[in-house]
């Protein structure tokens with residue numbers, strides 16, 4: 079496939095409700111939507127960078143720079159027999175995984191469409207539906223959190239993840255467990271704690287949590303291994319895992335028993351699948367994380383999550399949990415059994431809503 083044009087759009091979409099985590103409060107999601115045109119086929123991908131370097135060191139500006147000045151020029155006008163040969167053009171770029179993942183996603187969509195198969199099939203997915211859950215931000219009070227969770231349970235979600243932060247942890251879990259003693263419940267700290275907080279984390283053991291996600295430093299695999307020895311709740315790493323070698327290191331050290339895979343964080347689908355396969359070889363379950371994507375990113379997430387070892391519920395929720403109006407149609411909905419259906423049309427399997435995409439575009443650049 080010959081790559082003719084690549085287009086970047088900085089998009090800004092209003093969330094239906096503010097999303098608060100230990101990293102701060104978000105009212106909007108700003109990402110970069112990548113479009114690749116090749117010989118009559120158009121591929122779409124979402125680069126999940128944020129305006130500020132908080133969850134990741136990458137930002138909208140660094141990704142725009144790396145894409146526009148290095149990655150896109152390495153691809154334009156060239157003809158590639160397959161995805162891997164296209165990716166090899168910019169494998170020399172170190173880091174900047176979210177930038178790379180956005181382009182890989184658009185290229186993978188284009189290759190899948192050119193073969194007339196779904197992205198799920200193209201990536202090696204085996205399931206028609208995937209189990210999903212919802213990630214619930216910090217709320218003003220424990221009572222409000224319980225109320226919000228009640229709404230999601232009513233919607234049919236079978237797994238709830240709550241965000242925690244210092245001073246807003248045990249009391250939240252206690253309140254949720256009192257009201258809902260049996261739900262699948264997990265917590266995510268986004269690196270807000272240190273080993274000095276071990277007493278709080280030991281207390282978490284009393285609440286039958288499915289897992290605790292990234293309690294310690296975003297780059298601290300070693301301290302997680304020390305924490306894991308002190309508590310019963312299984313640890314899951316998000317921020318600390320950038321690739322399969324981090325995965326090997328974390329599992330060998332005993333830093334976690336579960337991995338959250340986000341293609342943006344690890345540099346794309348190819349690295350995600352390497353991590354997925356390595357974990358599968360050790361019987362370590364993985365699940366698909368989320369970055370509050372639009373329908374472009376969500377479609378890719380659902381496709382990747384259809385691989386067999388994504389056995390735990392993903393942070394892949396219905397469109398209406400995030401946005402009033404999406405830039406793709408149809409919107410993603412939750413099935414009655416708490417799963418989401420994997421699109422089976424070619425590529426990502428959803429269509430652009432051009433009017434909405436134009437509305438949310440802040441800035442656009444076309445590279446030819």
Ligand code: OSB
Pocket residue numbers: 133212213266268316367368369370371393394395
């Ligand atoms: O830590 O998993 C996280 C969103 C943005 C950045 C980091 C995280 C999250 C979420 C939301 O938890 C997951 C979703 O998309 O539903």
Ligand code: MG
Pocket residue numbers: 266268291292316317338367
């Ligand atoms: Mg997380």
